[in-house]
Amino acid sequence: MRNKYSNKVISLFFIIISIAAADAAVFYTPSEYNTVYNEKIALQLELKTLNRQYQNEKNKYENTINGLNAEIEKLKRDLEQLNSSCADQKKAFEAKIDELQKTINILKDTGSEKEKSLIESNRLLQERCEDDMEQAKKRWDEEREKLQKELADLKASYDKKILALKDDIANLNEELSDLKKLTDKQKQELSRMENQASELEKQLDQEIQKGDIRLKKFHNRLVINIDDRISFDSGYANLKKEVLPSLKKIREILSQFPEYSIVVEGHTDNIPMKSQKFRDNWELSTERALAVLGYLLQDKNLNPVRFSAAGYGEHRPLVSNATKENRALNRRVDIVVIPTVQGQ
Structure with missing residues (x-):
């Protein structure tokens, strides 16, 4: 093999x-x-x-x-x-x-x-x-x-x-x-996003070291991954107070790039979810994405027009759900930063 x-x-x-x-x-x-x-x-x-x-x-x-x-x-x-x-x-x-x-x-x-x-x-x-x-x-x-x-x-x-x-x-x-x-203009925009990612890494260094926040840099987008251990209790969509300082730092950085599109994505593991509040993992992941989006938009400097939210349930895992540790990695909220690059 x-x-x-x-x-x-x-x-x-x-x-x-x-x-x-x-x-x-x-x-x-x-x-x-x-x-x-x-x-x-x-x-x-x-x-x-x-x-x-x-x-x-x-x-x-x-x-x-x-x-x-x-x-x-x-x-x-x-x-x-x-x-x-x-x-x-x-x-x-x-x-x-x-x-x-x-x-x-x-x-x-x-x-x-x-x-x-x-x-x-x-x-x-x-x-x-x-x-x-x-x-x-x-x-x-x-x-x-x-x-x-x-x-x-x-x-x-x-x-x-x-x-x-x-x-x-x-x-x-x-x-x-x-x-x-990529054109020269596109490369300049992507270079700006790289600078943004570096600034986020610097401000979130403590959270990244603890594994609460993970940054993934791609050539055309930046993904800020928030671990559900600090963001939500099991089966709930209410933000925990432990995650608020990190979200505040993130939205302050996002306000410096007013032309970027932001997508907040909710994800769960493959354990079936059914409660009085949520019918399934689709609904739970969507409500969690909306909870993060709502907190970010409390900053009036952010334009709601360039924000969106989506819930994917268990259907976009990072890794296999075969173990307890892997399922923990798949339970997350991703803030996807997409630069508006002319010609893309």
């Missing part, structure tokens, strides 16, 4: 070069061709860097998995040795018990207190032996389960990184195709 992904990336890389060369020959002057060609080379270098990062991450996690497998095999061998040792001890205890039982049978005839004490000592010895064996088995079982869980977690993390790298490669290919069509 990993070789299949690598071959696809390499094939896609050569296809991009061929298409880029063909398009440049047909549609660009020498000066424009050099500009686009330099941009293409930069993107190809970035693609190579991502591929190297992907390969490094893959090698690291493969080494980790191999190490864990070796540790599991060692634990299995140790467990087998322990079982064998316990079996030998059990035989020795059984022989001792048989010997003591014979003594007990002899002493039973006299019925003295000492004889009764010996019988009780034999019973306690037998129970202690059985308890020791049970505790040892329990410890090894717990250790094995712990290692198996760590292995599963590592694999899930590895798969998540693979998916993220594939998305990055797809985005780069899309941007490479679109960037060839």
Whole structure:
């Protein structure tokens, strides 16, 4: 499977070069061709860097998995040795018990207190032996389960990184195709949006570091992703007070770009939603988008004409909803900033 992904990336890389060369020959002057060609080379270098990062991450996690497998095999061998040792001890205890039982049978005839004490000592010895064996088995079982869980977690993390790298490669290919069509005017507008994104990153640094806010920069739009942990309680569309400072910073930045279009998008996971207030995830996601939009428009410097809201329910996930962590990533509100670029 990993070789299949690598071959696809390499094939896609050569296809991009061929298409880029063909398009440049047909549609660009020498000066424009050099500009686009330099941009293409930069993107190809970035693609190579991502591929190297992907390969490094893959090698690291493969080494980790191999190490864990070796540790599991060692634990299995140790467990087998322990079982064998316990079996030998059990035989020795059984022989001792048989010997003591014979003594007990002899002493039973006299019925003295000492004889009764010996019988009780034999019973306690037998129970202690059985308890020791049970505790040892329990410890090894717990250790094995712990290692198996760590292995599963590592694999899930590895798969998540693979998916993220594939998305990055797809985005780069899309941007490479679109960037060839940009005029100087369009590039100036997109440069302004890049400055806006940098300013947002600076002002929201604390929230970004905590994972409450995520910024995604594309060549033709900026997506501000707000995690639902700080924005809404489960099953509700009322903004939590924890998210208000971040939203205030965002709307102050947006007011500096009055010509941009803003779309507020609500998203949920795939867990079915039905309550007295909301019929399904469509309605919940839409109401959450409207809640964020309403707070942004409290700033009278923002023109409502350039704003819109949409709810997509569970139908536009960022990642698979297979795990609890992935479902948390899919529950979000996105503020999509789209520059008005002449000619687009």
